[in-house]
Amino acid sequence: MRTLFLSALMSFLLIAPAQAALRVLTCEPEWAALTRELAGDLAEVDSATTALQDPHRIEARPSLLAKARRADLLVCTGAELEMGWLPLLQRQAGNGRIQPGQAGYFEASAQVMLLERPARLDRAQGDVHAAGNPHVQLDPRRVARIAAALAQRLAQLDAANASRYVERNADFQDRWQAAIARWEAQGARLKGVPVVVHHKSFTYLADWLGLVEVGDLEPKPGVEPSAAHLAELLDTLKVRPARMILRAAYQSAQPSEWLSQKAGIPAVELPFTVGGAPGTDDLFGLFDVTLARLLAAAP
Numbered sequence: 001m002r003t004l005f006l007s008a009l010m011s012f013l014l015i016a017p018a019q020a021a022l023r024v025l026t027c028e029p030e031w032a033a034l035t036r037e038l039a040g041d042l043a044e045v046d047s048a049t050t051a052l053q054d055p056h057r058i059e060a061r062p063s064l065l066a067k068a069r070r071a072d073l074l075v076c077t078g079a080e081l082e083m084g085w086l087p088l089l090q091r092q093a094g095n096g097r098i099q100p101g102q103a104g105y106f107e108a109s110a111q112v113m114l115l116e117r118p119a120r121l122d123r124a125q126g127d128v129h130a131a132g133n134p135h136v137q138l139d140p141r142r143v144a145r146i147a148a149a150l151a152q153r154l155a156q157l158d159a160a161n162a163s164r165y166v167e168r169n170a171d172f173q174d175r176w177q178a179a180i181a182r183w184e185a186q187g188a189r190l191k192g193v194p195v196v197v198h199h200k201s202f203t204y205l206a207d208w209l210g211l212v213e214v215g216d217l218e219p220k221p222g223v224e225p226s227a228a229h230l231a232e233l234l235d236t237l238k239v240r241p242a243r244m245i246l247r248a249a250y251q252s253a254q255p256s257e258w259l260s261q262k263a264g265i266p267a268v269e270l271p272f273t274v275g276g277a278p279g280t281d282d283l284f285g286l287f288d289v290t291l292a293r294l295l296a297a298a299p
Helices: 002-014 028-040 062-070 085-093 140-157 160-192 203-209 227-239 255-265 283-297
Strands: 023-027 043-047 073-076 105-107 194-197 214-217 244-248 267-270
Touching: 002 073, 023 085, 028 073, 028 140, 028 283, 043 244, 062 085, 062 105, 085 105, 085 140, 105 140, 105 214, 140 160, 140 203, 140 227, 160 267, 160 283, 203 214, 227 255
Parallel strands: 023 043, 023 073, 073 105, 194 214, 194 244, 244 267
Antiparallel strands: none
């Protein structure tokens, strides 16, 4: 009887799925996708937001608090992007592992150089981030650096599997660099193309591809487009034309569609993050679709 019991137990252990070593909560879908690339089945990964939510403003729901309480690692953009909800989530979760300064809290923006750092802070100028523009996920060069740093953090927290994180990062970097070369070849004709943006969401995409931002639908960062500002922007475009208007999937289509009709230029909805459009289930798809939509609007 004992032999049968031990035999059954061994069989169960052999066929039972391995439990993920780390529980990871990310603030945005792009970092969930990156963590999955680097950790595979070594981590259980959830995102606090979706591509159809403004990452500046979400509600810390009870289900999200439960995930934060259990998390071994919290991966966020940082640079004040989540300042409207993340500090509250960290306090209410009561999880010492994911507090600022702890190994279980990782900020993607802290791993790269940020653009548009204000010379002076003045909240009258709108939603200005002191450290610089936080929307780093649309520059694949910066994503590569963030990936290397995140792999190191995963290895630190899960030392028993450190070599696997190293291997997975090396594999990701090889595939990612090959993809960057392909994307840059495809996007070469976008260099110098003037665009209008809904929000300062596409600064790093423009920096990478050489797009030139000539106008913003928002009169100030984080301030909703007004009829008066859109009329002024339309007059500006008569002097300095743009080729397209860019908005993120979570942003209202109404302002860009109005300007599109008046100015006679296409309004382009970009996924902005993983899950923001069909075919963007991972980071590679995010850039494939983004490039395809930009190129279709600028023949």
